[in-house]
Amino acid sequence: MSELSGQVAIVTGGSSGIGAASVELLAQAGATVIATDIQPRTGGTGRFVHHDVTSEEAWKALLADVLGREGRLDILVNNAGVSGGWGTVESTTVEQWRQVEAINSEGVFLGCKYAIEGMKVTGAGKPESKGSIVNVSSIAALIGSAGPAAYSASKGAVRLLSKSVALHCAEKKYGIRCNSVHPGGIDTPIFNPLWQAMGHEKGKEMIGSHHPIGRMGEPEEIGEMILWLASDRSRFVTGAEFTSDGGVTAGLMRRSGFAS
Template sequence: MTDRLAGKVALITGGASGLGECSAILMAHEGARVVIADIQEDKGRALAARIGKAAHFVKLDVTSEDNWQAAIAEAVKTFGALHVLVNSAGIGLTKTVEDITLEEWRRVHAIDLDGVFLGCKHGVAEIKKHTKTLGGSIINISSISGIIAGANMAAYNSAKAGVRLLSKSVALHCAKSGYNIRSNSVHPTFIDTPILDRHRVRFGQEIMQQKLGKQVPIGRLGRPEEVGWALVFLASDESSFMTGSEVVIDGGISAM
């Protein structure tokens, strides 16, 4: 263990699996105390037990404002502060603007965008109380699909693009308010996590990796830790002059 995040408390949504799980493990390794927030209670509690005393699980439905307020209160009650918020919870849906129903559209936005809004709203209100000595950081997981559109990703494109600009608005608000809180968005491409399970079920692991990897100039899927270490950097004071930025981790897709 090193001390890049020593003294910091991080709340990570979607923390029981995928990028959230990876970031919880890496942040704890770097000295943070982590609150794993997820609707997957069994997985979340198991991960907290695996990490040890530096981790705590709280059940969180990111679409519920009451859940958000309770989760943040429990984080502070458990570890005494809150410095970092990682909004990693999300879902994907592959449908065109003609195929998608209004119910599906609203569900994607409720989780992928409204959930991030609620996290930022209540996260800023709490984090600003604890940043006299340690800087605060909000890290919103968007997607390369928040920058580059696809014909069959109408709702996902819309929600993730919203996360991108919301992150910038939060950054400017915190800077102008003197809160010592930074806000940045992260834009991964295909990362080998459970969000790709629908492709895994359809094609199998090996064929999925080949099909999706062909779309990436580097020629493969990303690994969770390749995003996770970027989140550690954004959570740390190493990135103290970085706010309102987009961290693109896409194997070269956006360079084409």
């Protein structure tokens, strides 16, 4: 497959989980991929850049680096994120709130801002599709729960920011699309505290039981959706939200306090 041949993609949080799966799938489709993270990356496709998504200067430096070395930017996957714990509105501290919002919400805002800057000049050259921004949100942006309060708020912000970015780019006729992805429980390092407490297989079984489909999702299953949104196969899609949650949001959850 070479549908993304000649295109350049940035994937934040690319060292593990959904980010790492997206890096591999985009590369397999022919894209040149830059994986960014604050965590080290061992192996994998593409080149790695250490990058703090909460820093505006880091975003400026990343864009300059990519345009200088690869000469263009066509795809951004805003995937970097943290859970920030499972605190309610009462138990969450201001410091915890600000950390989660800085990474999950402000980091996505900065990514969109500077991706647009790069894509306006160096997009794919097709009037109908010059660039694609895919923001990884969560089912926590679609349904309420008592906790985690900060995480839910941050992912809700990503959902509506994505629509704002999409409409702005459409009105400006930039040819840049923006959409959000909303995973359910995916087997990623965000659940490491649970895996350490219960064991990986037992933990997966427990989380999977909350999904009508009967299991947790795998990072590659979200990566496939991201690949589709990054490609011209979705060229008429912008400002939309895509849920991949094993049926969780189709009905009431049996127990509160769960989100990807």
